[in-house]
Amino acid sequence: MTRYVMVADLRRCVGCQTCTASCKQANATMPGVQWRRVVDIEVGEFPDVSRVFVPTGCQHCENPPCEEVCPTTATHKRDDGTVQIDYDLCIGCGYCAVSCPYEARYLVDKAEFAYGDEPMPNEAKRFDEGKVGVAQKCTFCIDVIEDGIAKGFKPGVHPEASPACVNACISGALTFGDIDDPESPASKILAINETFRMHEDLGTEPGFYYIWDKKPEDLLG
Amino acid sequence: MKKGKKRAKMGPWPRLQKFWDIRAAGNFIGGGTGSGLLMIAAIFILIGKISIAAIIVGAISVSLGLLMVFLEIGRPWRSINMFFHPQTSWMTREGIVVMPLFLTAGLAVFYAGQPINITIAIFMGFFALVFLYCQVRILHAAKGIPAWRHPCLRPYIFSTGITEALGVAVCIPGLMTEQGLWIALTIALTIRFLFWKNYLKNLERDGAPEASCAVFEEINPKVQLAHIIAIVLLVAAWLTQMPILAVPAGLIATATGWTIKAIIVTKAAQTRGFAIPRTPVRGQGKSRVLGRQR
Numbered sequence: 001m002t003r004y005v006m007v008a009d010l011r012r013c014v015g016c017q018t019c020t021a022s023c024k025q026a027n028a029t030m031p032g033v034q035w036r037r038v039v040d041i042e043v044g045e046f047p048d049v050s051r052v053f054v055p056t057g058c059q060h061c062e063n064p065p066c067e068e069v070c071p072t073t074a075t076h077k078r079d080d081g082t083v084q085i086d087y088d089l090c091i092g093c094g095y096c097a098v099s100c101p102y103e104a105r106y107l108v109d110k111a112e113f114a115y116g117d118e119p120m121p122n123e124a125k126r127f128d129e130g131k132v133g134v135a136q137k138c139t140f141c142i143d144v145i146e147d148g149i150a151k152g153f154k155p156g157v158h159p160e161a162s163p164a165c166v167n168a169c170i171s172g173a174l175t176f177g178d179i180d181d182p183e184s185p186a187s188k189i190l191a192i193n194e195t196f197r198m199h200e201d202l203g204t205e206p207g208f209y210y211i212w213d214k215k216p217e218d219l220l221g
Numbered sequence: 222m223k224k225g226k227k228r229a230k231m232g233p234w235p236r237l238q239k240f241w242d243i244r245a246a247g248n249f250i251g252g253g254t255g256s257g258l259l260m261i262a263a264i265f266i267l268i269g270k271i272s273i274a275a276i277i278v279g280a281i282s283v284s285l286g287l288l289m290v291f292l293e294i295g296r297p298w299r300s301i302n303m304f305f306h307p308q309t310s311w312m313t314r315e316g317i318v319v320m321p322l323f324l325t326a327g328l329a330v331f332y333a334g335q336p337i338n339i340t341i342a343i344f345m346g347f348f349a350l351v352f353l354y355c356q357v358r359i360l361h362a363a364k365g366i367p368a369w370r371h372p373c374l375r376p377y378i379f380s381t382g383i384t385e386a387l388g389v390a391v392c393i394p395g396l397m398t399e400q401g402l403w404i405a406l407t408i409a410l411t412i413r414f415l416f417w418k419n420y421l422k423n424l425e426r427d428g429a430p431e432a433s434c435a436v437f438e439e440i441n442p443k444v445q446l447a448h449i450i451a452i453v454l455l456v457a458a459w460l461t462q463m464p465i466l467a468v469p470a471g472l473i474a475t476a477t478g479w480t481i482k483a484i485i486v487t488k489a490a491q492t493r494g495f496a497i498p499r500t501p502v503r504g505q506g507k508s509r510v511l512g513r514q515r
Contacts, residue, residue, distance in 0.1 A: 010501035071312040072302035092295020094240035133295030213502040
């Protein structure tokens with residue numbers, strides 16, 4: 001089996017939003033739509049405060065609540081563990097969006113562009129009418145991954161088969177790969193680090209891991 | 222949220238969902254009241270007192286609720302696709318059950334007064350019950366909104382559908398003199414109020430977003446007053462045997478239910494926000510364990 005997951009090392013993320021920008025560039029999302037974003041969390045009280053940058057987006061859950069509620073089956077989980085949307089089936093009811101505990105979904109009612117009603121040439125070239133009036137979210141750049149695999153590249157190892165955010169990350173905070181493959185970059189980094197997932201109490205089994213520390217030496221053997 | 226109460230020490234905070242607005246609330250308002258009315262109409266048929274008006278008003282109410290959904294969705298002309306996922310989606314199940322519900326409602330009107338109508342009424346009541354249950358589960362399945370997924374909301378949504386329907390029923394000419402409806406409405410109001418208080422208490426206890434709790438706390442005194450006034454009017458109607466006093470009680474009962482539903486779907490629909498259980502180890506080599514976020 002294959003299950004693609006993302007690993008974000010919170011010790012490394014500097015909140016530069018390069019992943020956000022690269023995602024927007026790669027997927028040509030409209031203004032206000034951020035499939036990959038970095039949440040800026042402040043904790044504690046002055047003077048004892050911490051600031052944590054948390055990359056987030058669709059968590060490609062093992063038990064996706066968005067898939068469960070979708071009345072059309074437009075939202076579906078694939079054999080590779082990713083959760084995808086069939087834009088031709090989606091009716092834009094928004095039920096998936098209110099069911100997602102990670103605020104990962106967007107609904108664009110009408111086409112919007114960076115500079116007013118008229119698209120810039122690059123926007124016009126990549127405008128997809130099929131994404132208007134329907135739900136949309138991070139795909140883990142599944143089109144790139146599939147294309148890369150077809151060309152013999154390995155997801156998470158080669159940029160040709162990895163999500164844009166992972167390729168763009170300046171600090172190496174994002175790692176991608178098949179968690180069922182012990183040799184994948186994601187499996188390797190998870191094996192030596194302490195992690196958590198967000199809102200685990202909801203039972204969604206997210207495919208997005210956050211590293212907060214290295215594992216103790218005695219656990220690593 | 223009480224003034225001066227400290228906020229949780231982490232952010233970013235939950236925020237109001239903007240995907241479902243008053244049109245989505247309209248589905249729960251029209252569907253809840255309409256299905257409740259069709260259940261009441263079915264019971265009336267079973268005891269030999271058919272009310273064509275209750276069936277028609279109930280069916281129209283459900284239709285208007287569904288029309289609101291049609292207006293809400295981004296691709297309404299694809300709405301046939303909503304029937305594709307009965308395995309897990311309560312929205313699909315709601316859409317499927319509405320067809321036999323309308324069919325039996327139509328048959329109940331067509332065969333009014335005939336013996337077969339008893340059987341039809343049983344089915345109509347059953348489909349109305351399932352429809353209302355689907356509405357209850359639709360909100361509960363929305364895991365992104367703590368105020369919707371809370372288990373204590375389920376009995377409230379069910380009870381308010383019945384209460385709103387009884388409120389409309391006592392306003393329908395031909396039914397307003399039925400003292401059994403007055404008693405039923407009084408009981409329903411009491412039960413709904415208890416479920417409402419239970420929902421508020423447990424929502425606060427279970428750490429729902431403070432903004433959701435604040436909206437409910439703001440409306441709560443008016444909700445209490447509305448229930449008291451409605452029950453007093455019903456008791457007065459019974460004591461004086463004046464049905465006209467039951468009408469405002471019914472209107473208050475229905476309007477209160479509709480208002481609360483609108484608030485639940487719109488103003489109180491805060492997301493859970495983002496939360497991390499602990500901070501990463503950096504610099505000083507320490508990780509801060511974090512409490513629950515609200």
